[in-house]
Amino acid sequence: MIKGYKTQIMDYYEKIRYHERKALQERKDNIKREHPEILDLENEIGRLSIKLSMDILRHGNADDVVSKTREAITDLRVQKAELLVAYGYGQDYLSMHYQCSKCNDTGYIGTKRCSCFDRYLVKLYYKSSELAESIKTNNFNTFNLDFYSPRSDGSEKFSPRDNIEQILSYIKNDYIPNFKNHSVNMLFYGDPGTGKTFMTQCIAKELLDKGFLVIYKTSDELNKDLRTITFDNDKALEESLINCDLLIIDDLGAEQITDFSVTNFFTFLNKKLIKNKKMLISTNLLLSDLTKSYTERITSRLFGNFRLQKFYTEDIRIQKKSLRQNRFSEKTILNQ
Ligand SMILES: [Zn+2]
Structure with missing residues (x-):
């Protein structure tokens, strides 16, 4: 029956995301062991991103402090990507990977069903x-x-x-x-x-x-x-x-x-x-x-x-x- 399919598909997406989060954690652990300096860069990017939000709140979007922080973040991102590539990893090695980049494995783009949702529906219906x-x-x-x-x-x-x-x-x-x-x-x-x-x-x-x-x-x-x-x-x-x-x-x-x-x-x-x-x-x-x-x-x-x-x-x-x-x-x- 088609009834109940939505729950099954949402569970399926949850499983995909869980799997991808786990895979990302494993990649991070790997970098931590092999090249901790890259992770230091990543932590610094995280710290600066928080600072950026605070700066925007405090000074507004167009302020000098804000643009300086933005530049610093971009520099660090470039450094991180360069290091990853230099060590033979893809530059998105420390980013979350999605099986469907259109909906980031949520099944929806806004309120509209993503095309991957329908593909899973066919598979599920076919199978059962x-x-x-x-x-x-x-x-x-x-x-x-x-x-x-x-x-x-x-x-x-x-x-x-x-x-x-x-x-x-x-x-x-x-x-x-x-x-x-x-x-x-x-x-x-x-x-x-x-x-x-x-x-x-x-x-x-x-x-x-x-x-x-x-x-x-x-x-x-x-x-x-x-x-x-x-x-x-x-x-x-x-x-x-x-x-x-x-x-x-x-x-x-x-x-x-x-x-x-x-x-x-x-x-x-x-x-x-x-x-x-x-x-x-x-x-x-x-x-x-x-x-x-x-x-x-x-x-x-x-x-x-x-x-x-x-x-x-x-x-x-x-x-x-x-x-x-x-x-x-x-x-x-x-x-x-
Ligand atoms: Zn999708």
């Missing part, structure tokens, strides 16, 4: 999602075109193979490479066992690997999340579902459909569309059944704002089953 397991096996490398017959049975314009090749080509050559710059929503529809979920997981893996935040929900999970958002006013959850780079809603129509869930879904869909936030929905329902299950307002949004992709082939699960049975009977014959 069930998706991480399924995309080990379900990805473009294992996509098997053999499940799509090159022969047309006449019911569709293209053979199942030609159809899936067209879909694949669009996704691989256009949708994914240009993901950052487009706002294409897709609706995969077709009978169960035609590879829709598999294809959504292939897409999820590609985009996650590129560092996009992809959230994967079955329609049932989304339905529950939308209830939580409404009843518990869970802003963080809503924010993640709305603002992620891609929200995948798998198996729309399999959730328990009530007037309340339909209204909730409509409001949510609208928020995403207004903000141009991409969605990928898969459903086993026929387009005509979608209209029956949801309101006309929802289906008109879906048909008007989504690229519709029909999936069809002989049920892949049945094909796999008969493949296994064939292998089993071949073995049995061979062993006899």
Whole structure:
């Protein structure tokens, strides 16, 4: 769940900073042992910096005493850097090192989330999602075109193979490479066992690997999340579902459909569309059944704002089953 992620990420930043403070202390200890004169310079810089603040308070910023102290500090800093370099250290050896210099490992620049925050969020989400397991096996490398017959049975314009090749080509050559710059929503529809979920997981893996935040929900999970958002006013959850780079809603129509869930879904869909936030929905329902299950307002949004992709082939699960049975009977014959 996305809920609770913020605390985990803040803990993560705290750990990074702790680690860096410790590393700095070790570098200081090292210099203290090897070249204590550099540390003397550093202490003197510290002392003068305090004096500078006092002088500014007492005399104002433009005073002579103040500029003299400033010059003295600069001189000492130069001396320190020169000594460090002369002994073979980097000139920032005695400074705090940050993994992200934009936000100094705080995750925020002012009140705005730093880009590194989103990178950690993707990692964290990826690691803890069930998706991480399924995309080990379900990805473009294992996509098997053999499940799509090159022969047309006449019911569709293209053979199942030609159809899936067209879909694949669009996704691989256009949708994914240009993901950052487009706002294409897709609706995969077709009978169960035609590879829709598999294809959504292939897409999820590609985009996650590129560092996009992809959230994967079955329609049932989304339905529950939308209830939580409404009843518990869970802003963080809503924010993640709305603002992620891609929200995948798998198996729309399999959730328990009530007037309340339909209204909730409509409001949510609208928020995403207004903000141009991409969605990928898969459903086993026929387009005509979608209209029956949801309101006309929802289906008109879906048909008007989504690229519709029909999936069809002989049920892949049945094909796999008969493949296994064939292998089993071949073995049995061979062993006899
Ligand atoms: Zn940062």
